[in-house]
Amino acid sequence: MSLRAGGGARLRFDLAIVGIGSLALLLYARSFRFFCDDAFISLRYARNFATLGAPVYNAGERVEGYTSFAWMAITALFMRAGLDGVAAAQVAGALSGVFLVASTWWLWTSMEPEHPWVGVFVIAGLALSAPVAAWTLGGLETPLFAALVVASIGVVARVAGSPSRSSGVWAGAAFAVSTLARPEGAALFAVVVIVVAVFAARRPLLRCALADAVLTYSVLVGAFVAWRWWYYGAPLPNTFYLKMSGERPEMLRRGLRYLSLALRDFGPACTVTLLACMLVPARPAGQDAPDDRGATVRRTTLWIARIFTAVMIGYVAWIGGDFLDLDRFLVPLFPLIAVVVGAAACRALELLSPAIPPVALSFSLLCATLFPYAVRQSTTLNQRARAISEPTRADADVEPLGWTALYARRWAAMGRWIAAHAQPDDWMATGAAGAMPFYAGIRNLDRLGLCDAYVARAGEKLSDRPGHQRVAPLSYTLSKDPVFLMIDDAALDAPEPPPRDPYWESKGYVWMVVRLDARYGASPPSWHKFLMRKDRAAALIPEDGVESALTAP
Structure with a gap:
């Protein structure tokens, strides 16, 4: 033929x-049934392009x-x-x-x-x-x-x-x-x-x-x-x-x-x-x-x-x-x-x-x-x-798709939790710069530098893993005064008590553990451990599913 x-x-x-x-x-x-967390970085730019007319990660920052x-x-x-x-x-x-x-x-x-x-x-x-x-x-x-x-x-x-x-x-x-x-x-x-x-x-x-x-x-x-x-x-x-x-x-x-x-x-x-x-x-x-x-x-x-x-x-x-x-x-x-x-x-x-x-x-x-x-x-x-x-x-230090897909869902759920508890002018800081900031909808410091010019060029050396070569210095991170600080960005399968940490408390932060359930799109439920600014964390202590180091013995 x-x-x-x-x-x-x-x-x-x-x-x-x-x-x-x-x-x-x-x-x-x-x-x-796979969707990559990194895809949300480009989608955050696309959303700002579609709504603000500016292809930017954070409004007002051209990176x-x-x-x-x-x-x-x-x-x-x-x-x-x-x-x-x-x-x-x-x-x-x-x-x-x-x-x-x-x-x-x-x-x-x-x-x-x-x-x-x-x-x-x-x-x-x-x-x-x-x-x-x-x-x-x-x-x-x-x-x-x-x-x-x-x-x-x-x-x-x-x-x-x-x-x-x-x-x-x-x-x-x-x-x-x-x-x-x-x-x-x-x-x-x-x-x-x-x-x-x-x-x-x-x-x-x-x-x-x-x-x-x-x-x-x-x-x-x-x-x-x-x-x-x-x-x-x-x-x-x-x-x-x-x-x-x-x-x-x-x-x-x-x-x-x-x-x-x-x-x-x-x-x-x-x-x-x-x-x-x-x-x-x-x-x-x-x-x-x-x-x-x-x-x-x-x-x-x-x-x-x-x-x-x-x-x-x-x-x-x-x-x-x-x-x-x-x-x-x-x-x-x-x-x-x-x-x-x-x-x-x-x-x-x-x-x-x-x-x-x-x-x-x-x-x-x-x-x-x-x-x-x-x-x-x-x-x-x-x-x-x-x-x-x-x-x-x-x-080979390669993430299986199953791991990538799971954590994209967990980070998305955490982003929705942040969106429910954030104020419009708040900052967050995380190296997981995709789904979590996308759903949080507030300004984010990308601690690994993909979306931050200073970190990409002058950040502290971290590793030789592609896209993970540098990390934001602590002084630079704290200069943004983030309310939600993901230093140890830990998604947990089971709850654990948030520890008392004198070092971070001296910086004005306390450890938090929050339960993410169907309200935030998490199925099955998971828990997330992170640092939160102390003055804002105090208001969340009575809420169901939130544990703070402020209540730890």
């Missing part, structure tokens, strides 16, 4: 594959503590339309998941129009990937960036096949948008420029299209950087200054541990298969004419996918990996990996099809690659990720 002919039949086939693949991905994503401007702006639009934070992020994630499936299918049919049924396996492998599914509705920009990576490569592959001045402009704009979704989009564009420049050596029209793409990208991204510098006072996001402050050798060791965990999750058989597929040429030598458009599209796509995969793996190691589970930084590579493996399978089909019927070959491909991969993704990896505590994750 060729997708080059039969307009109506082709459209129905395309819509069916994209629809079924998207449905499978979204159903799998829903099964994780760029989010990673993805595109994601923040999209969720702000949904919140402006009336959705709450979680719903806005999950609608954006679901749409991004559909976009990811559609762009992967579009890239595949551009590259391998003669092999649609192999493309079905490509889409199935993508939809059944646990990391892709988990992060689709996880609240962060991961699915949007992954979709933009694939779509941008699809645009540039078509430009390479049929270059024109207007197509170069569209390609530059696509990569600019991907860079606004995540900074790694700039690395992808650099890879594209190198690869296309090689193919453009003897093609004047392609050189012109590449020049137009570079100019368009430079203008759009340059304008955004100029706006960022003017608005936030720095050429790069605040998160960059924080995350680059760790010790480089230790960060590299952490990054290699992170990649080692990803390879163990991927499995030795899949890893060996992928490495072998990376070496398979776009077409057997001598079968393509030099000016064959299809060959150009295939070669361009595969070389970009291979080089960008290598660049991203090196980059992830260099920045120290991640503390969140299921390969968040590697998810944009999954559709590219699926396309590379699918292309290698097509070459095998072409070599063996004279001797073996295509149906038998397709079934063999399913049994040899997709079935073992899907079983591993849906059983072993899925179960490990859902755990609250899991040894292989602990060894």
